Amino acid sequence: MNRVIQVFTKESFLVPLFAIILGLVVGALAMLAGGFNPLLAYESLVVKVFGDLYNFGEAIRQITPLIFTGLAVAFAFRTGLFNIGAEGQFIMGMLGAVYVGVAFDLPPIIHAVVAIIVGALMGGIWAGIAGYLKAARGVHEVITSIMLNWIGMYFANYILNAFLVPKGQQRSEIVHDSAVITLQALSNFLGGARVHWGTPLALICAVIFFIILWKTKTGYELRAxxxxxxxxxxxxxSVNRNIVKAMFISGLFAGLGGACETLGVFHYLAVMSAMPGYGFDGIAVALIGGNTPIGIVLGAFLFGALSYGAAGMKFSAGVPIELIRIVISSVIFFVAAHGIVRYLLKPILAKRKEEGR
Amino acid sequence: MKKKLLSVLSVATLSLSVLVAGCGGNAQQGAQQGQNQGQEQAGGDQAGQKTVRIGMVTDVGGVNDNSFNQSAWEGLQKFQQDNGLPQESVNYLQSTSDADYVPNLTQFVKDGWDLTWGIGFMMADAVKQVAEANPDAKIAIIDQEVQAPNVESVLFKENEGAFLGGVVAGSMTKSNKIGFVGGVESPVIKRFEAGFIAGVKAVNPNAKVISVYTGAFDKPDLGKQAASGLYGQGADIVFPAAGSTGDGVFNEAKDRKSKGENVWVIGVDKDQSLTFGKEITLTSVMKRVDQAVERVSKDVMDGNFKGGQVVTLGLAEDGVGLPETSKDTVPADVLAKVEEFKQKIVNKEISVPEEPQE
Amino acid sequence: MNLLSTVKTVVEMRGITKRFAGIVANDNINLVVKKGEIHALLGENGAGKSTLMNILFGLYQPDEGQILINEKPVQISSPNVANELGIGMVHQHFMLVEPFTVTENIILGNEPKKGLTIDIRKAQEEVRQLSLKYGLKVDPEAKIEDISVGMQQRVEILKTLYRGADILIFDEPTAVLTPQEIQELIQIMRNLVNEGKTIILITHKLKEIMAVCNSVTIIRRGKVIDSVAVKETNPDDLAAKMVGREVNFRIDKKPSEPKEVILAVENVTAVGNRGVDALKGISFEIRAGEILGIAGVEGNGQSELIEALTGLRKVKEGRILLSGKEITNQTPRTISESGLSHIPEDRHKRGLVLDFTMSENMVLETYFHPDFNKNGFLDFKAIDRHAAKLIEEFDVRTPSIHTPARALSGGNQQKAIIAREINKDPDLLIAAQPTRGLDVGAIEFIHRRLVEQRDKGKAVLLISLELDEVMNVADRIAVIYEGQIVGIVNPKETSEQELGLMMSGGKRTEGGGTVE
Structure with missing residues (x-):
């Protein structure tokens, strides 16, 4: 429990916060240099995310998969592994869910649950492959999980084209209504925003993340x-067994994210020309969140809100999308390079310490 | 470690590029504003004319794809200038992933814009969804038919335009090997391929067209790779129909040209000789997305929005075709042949296939 | 003292006080070091010796006090300033670039230039001259990763000499060395002093002080207790001053009463890390109620033997029996559950998960027992109670049971491991280098515990590189040489000379293992 509380205490909370502010300042400087008004831009960003119910709902939609992939990356990290493959596991989750959603006919709820479970397992197995290769053959998981991203994407495209995509189309058939996990009542309330059960599930997963790692025998072993x-x-x-186990659980989180994205947002899976990017962003989210569950939820919120609000900056302040990427990159940069932030914060922290005594 | 380094690099390069782009953009905007003021003064007597606001949403290719997203935005800007509208009456939003389509379209719709464009067939589902959720909104889409009473679908007969490109290629190839680089395998790209092959065969039955699909519209590196393979196999003309993936084809051709190889590229969607130069651009199979955007936008301004209809633009409607600049690179006799075939197609003497014939 | 007073004072530290977050590490310390002497700085772990020397070397700034070098007041604001003043430090953990050669390491940061390139020939020559002058035998062209720890230490010494140091600070230099290397180091220190250098030696080993030093300053809890000439004192007196009470070096123990065989090792062969057999048909027995000590020079198969016994290394041939049950090539867990406990030689690598709390570390091998594990969920209340009990019983000084193991001193970490291992009530306790790097008080505590185990009728296997320890604690001593036991002797009937001879392969005794 201590570790969770730590997030909010003193330095561990102050440093990311300050890093975010620094990132925003650097972004503002870039905007000024480009001849844009940063205040208007940030205002538009906030308005875009919080200004009305529809956009708030869509921002939540953007944040949800980032929680899943953030948890996936952080879980592996907590067990000494670097899972760069959340992207591929996410794709496998999407594929598994869309396959069950399209090809099977099951009663409502059960259909969705089965689709989600299959998606999660696909993600888990995909990550487990990287874990197995590390345990059995000593191949570094960074290499294998990156490669499995590409294999995953092309494998998914192949399966889509071979079984799920109608002729002349670029996407699978729509999943059966019984497999759809849209939160319809809430969606109606939020002006049609594509909110879905994945969001509460993601928050539950953050709790499960904590319970597995810090309450169970398995988690004790994984951390050790x-x-x-x-x-x-x-x-x-058994170090090897724990590596496979850790990657599998990590992949489950990413796979869940993919399944929920398909069943909740698109209801189909398009042939991909590029990776969806949630897995890579998950690395940044885990980093910002300090690999703690609460940190990840907050990090996903920040990251998702920034990328969703980017459209608002373009729309109202004319700031091109590239600039918001600078803001996001600077935030990550300063969070990653917390040494710099600590250095800048030194006077403040020192003062606090004195007062604390 | 890698990740950190990448962030640093991306921050650095992004800020640089944005600085450069920002400065350039400003100068342009300034010029445009000056122009607008002039026009507004000139057209002062039309003061009663109501203003319209028209927005567009790009697909993941982005607005600088040197291809149809860019073409659409140019059309929209021209529409704004020609009609003396204020600058903020047109705007675009870029999509970074599939998930952005719906909220981006919704942004314009909810804000009460008079027409919202969805550029590209990839946006069909999103357009349909937003159209159904907002029956009062007017939406138009390029390259895909969406059945909704408030959506106007604009399709092109890419096969007719590509046929003319094929005629040029078939007439001018020396190796009798011609390459085609496709993006994602889709009906639109298939039409390009089919028309192109038919055009080549019509003038040069001995020429062989080798087709490669890269599976992406936004990967110039893949385009370069594919082009390298095709030129390597002896093709002397390559026709990419692959969005910004095609930039890589031009890049490869430029490299080879500088080493003395006599290779050519046939541009797509826009007159790409303006972007990549006449040394390597033989001609371009233009898809006048800009004209289509201008035309439908004008319709909306004049109250003639054709909701629920499909508008198909072919050679007859000047929706596709080769650019004027081709006369600098293509001999007159070939151009004459092109004109001849064009008339035959317009007169329906030739029907151009929509799918590649085996 | 009178004799020395005519000699020049090279280092004088006056009233040095240094505080860290509420702790006074150095409290008004005075230190006087004369030219050409070897001055020992004696104290337990955490007494403030290293802090004081880090101040002298410019790594810390004192809160109060004054430093005089060669009788002139100075401000040592950084190690660079210290270097310029002729002060060099040989750290306990070497700061060497492994893939670089000896010469490259020595000149690093001070390279002789020839135009834009480094004049490596000239550097090599200089290094060769230096090493000849002080009797530091090293090959200037060898790579660091290929040479022994003792050699690496010489490179560190050469590094300071190359930079022109006249005052050398050695931080616990013998902690990482074998007995032979220690002898060689002592000779090197004498050579240095003969050439006019001055040495400050940080240590807690009384024997070394008696052997090589001229004077000694004893520090306890940040304060100077005394400063005396070595010939006017004795080890018992020094120990008492360092610890603050009388210390018993000789362990009071009854004669052992060996009973049934607990561990039988029969002709065990195992491959070592270098790919060749490190154990070559080793055989021995340990009985209940005795401590078997294994003496030997490092690298003769001790580590491989421990790993083979505990299931961490595959045995190629032979058998291992624990209380009559075969445990050859079983998993570490099976062996552990069969009644074997193991105090590992490297407590940071094997013994503890340093980032786990003390509480979590105390159940490292037992967390899955029903006491702590309820249907896959750990009962952290029970684990905490368990940890609190052990920590109290074994006097582990930790701010809290939730403190990460990393934050504890070496002695307390080791006490925690011993608490955990003894608490398993094992039939056989393997103690590998159990007192390495610990101070007198902690060593005494640990030795008492090992004897206690024996007196309870358990078997203990003590593997140590320190001859004193083996001779003091063990009931029988087996000498290991090149993967075999070359002899088993009674500590009361042997001498260091005899053991030393056996350890170097010069003598075998009967009952000495299996002769091929």
């Missing part, structure tokens, strides 16, 4: 192996 494989081996844990 991640922090010190030698001591874990000494203590009789």
């Amino acid at each position: 192996v991640g922090l010190n494989p030698h001591a874990s081996e000494y203590a009789g844990m």
Whole structure:
């Protein structure tokens, strides 16, 4: 529990906050240099996200998959692994869910649940492959998981073209209504925004993330192996089995994200010419969130709100999309380079310490 | 570590590029404003004319794709200038992923814009969804038919335009090998391919067209790779129909040209000789997205929006065709042949296939 | 003292006080070091020795006090300033670039230039001259990763000499060395002093002080307790001053009463990390109620033996029996559950998950037992209670059971491991280098615990590189040489000389393992 609380205490909370502000300032400077009004731009960004119900709902839609992939990356990280493959696992989740959604006929709710579970398992297995290759053959998971992203994308395109895409189309058939997980009442209230059960599920997953890692025997082993494989081996844990297990659970989170995105937002899966990008953004989210569940939810909110609000900046302030990418990149940069931020914060932190005594 | 480095680099390069783009953009805007003021003064007596606002949403290719997104935006800007409308009466939003289509379209619709364009067939589902959710809104889409009473669908007979490109290629090839680089395999791109092959065969039955699909509209590196393969196999003319993926084809051709190889590219969607130069651009199969955008936007301004209809633009409607600038690169006798075929197609003496014939 | 007073003072630290977040690390410390002497700085872990020397080397700034070098007041604001003043420091953890050669490491940051390139020939020659002058035998062209720890330390010494140091600070230099290397180091220090250098030696090993130093300053809890000439004192007196009470070096223990065989190792062969057999048909037995010590020079198969016994390394041939049950090539967990506990030689690598809390570390091998594990969920209340009990019982000094293990001192970390391992009530306790890097107080505590185990009728296997320790604690000593036991002797009937001879392969005794 301590670790969760830490997020809000003193330095660990102050540093990311300050990093975000620095990122926004750098973005503002870039906008000034480009001849745009940063105040108007940031105002438009906030208005875009919080200004009306529809956009707020859509921002939530944008944030949800980032929570899943953020959790996936952070879970692996907590167990000493670097899962760059959340992207591919996300795609496999989408594929599994859309396949069940289109090809099967099941009663409502059950259909959706089965589709989500299949999607999650596909993501888990996809990550498990990288875990297995590391455990059995010593191949670094960064290499395999990156490669599996591409394999996943083209595999998904192949399956789509071979089984799911009607002739002359570029996307699968729409999943059966029984598999759709839209939160219809809420969506109506939010002016038709594509909100879905994935959002509450993502928040539940953040709790599960915490419970697995810090309350269960499995989590104890996973963390031990991640922090010190030698001591874990000494203590009789199977390092290899735990690597596979860790990657599998990590992939489950990403797969869940993909499944919910398909069943909740699109209801179909299009042939992909590029990766959806949620997996890569998940790395940044995990980084911003300090690999803690609450941090990840907040990080996803920040990241999702910034990217969704980008359209508002373009629409109302004329700022091109590239500039909002500068803002996002600067925020990540300063969070990652927290040494810089700490250095800048030194006087403040020192003062606090004195007062604390 | 890598990730950090990448962020740093992207921050650096982005800020640079934006600075450059920002400065350039400003100068342009300034010029435009001057122009607008002049026009407004000139047309002062038409003061009663109501203003319209027209927005467009790009697909993931973005507004600088050197292809139909850019073409559409140019059309929209021309529409604004020609009609003496204030600058803020046209605007665009870029989509970074499929998920952005709906909220981007909705942004214009909810804000009460008079017409919202969805550029590209990839946006069909989103256009349909937004159209159904907002029956009062007027929406238009390029390249795909969407059945809704408030949507006007604009299709092109790409096969007719590509046929003329094929005639040029078939007449001018020396190796009798011609390449085609497609983006994502889709009906639109298939029409390009089919028309192109038919055009080549019509003038040069011995020429062989080799087709490659890259599976992407936004990957110049893949385009370069594909072109390298085609030129390597002996093709001397390559026709890309692949959005900004096609930029890579031009890039590869430029490299080879500078090494003395006599290779050519046939541009697509716009007159790409203006972008990539006449040394390598033989001609371009133009798809006048700009004209279509201008035309339908004008209709909306004049109250003639054709909701629920499909407008198909072919050679007869000047929706597709080769640019004027081709006369600098293509010999007159070939152009004469092109004109001859064009008339035959317009007169329906020839019917151009929509799918490649085996 | 009178004799020395005519000699020049090279280092004088006056009234040095340094505080860290509420703790006074150095409290009004005075230190006087004369030219040409070896001056020991003696104290337990955490007494403030390293802080004081880091101040002298410019890594910390004192809150109060004054430093005089060669009788002139100075401000040492950084290690660079210290270097210019002729102060060099040989750190406990070497700061060397492994793939670089000896010469490249020595000149790093001070390269002799020839135009734009480094004049490597000239540098090599200089290094060769220096090493000849002070008797530091190193090959200037060897790569760091290929040479022994003792050699690496010489490179560190050469580095300071190359930079023109006249005052050398050695931080616990013998902690990482074998007995032979320690002898060689002592000779090197004497050579240095003969050439006019001055040495400050940070240590808690009394034997070294008695052997090599001229004077000693004892620090306890940040304060100077005494400063004396070595010939006017003795080890018991020094130990008492360092710890603050009388210390018993000789362990009081009854003669052992060996009973049934607990561990039987029969002709075990295993491949070492270098791909060749590190254990070559090793055989021995340990009985209940005795401590078997294994003595040997590092790298003769000790680590491989421990790993083979605990299931961390595959055995190629032979058998291992624990209480009559075969445990050859079983998993570490099966072996652990069969009644074997293991205090690992590297507590940071194997013994603890440093980023886990103390509480979490105390159940590292038992977390899955029903006491702590309820249907896959861990009962952290029970785990905390368990940890609190052990920490109290074994006097582990930690701010809280939720403090990460990393934050504890080495001695307390080791006590925690011993608490955990003894608490499993094992039939056999393997203690590998259990007192490495610990101070006198902690060593005494640990030795008492090992004897206690024995007196409870358990078997103990003590593997140590420190001859003193093995001779003091063990009931029988087996000497390991090149993967075999070359002899088993009674500590009361042997001498360091005899053991030293056996350890270098010069002598075998009967009952000495399996001769091929």
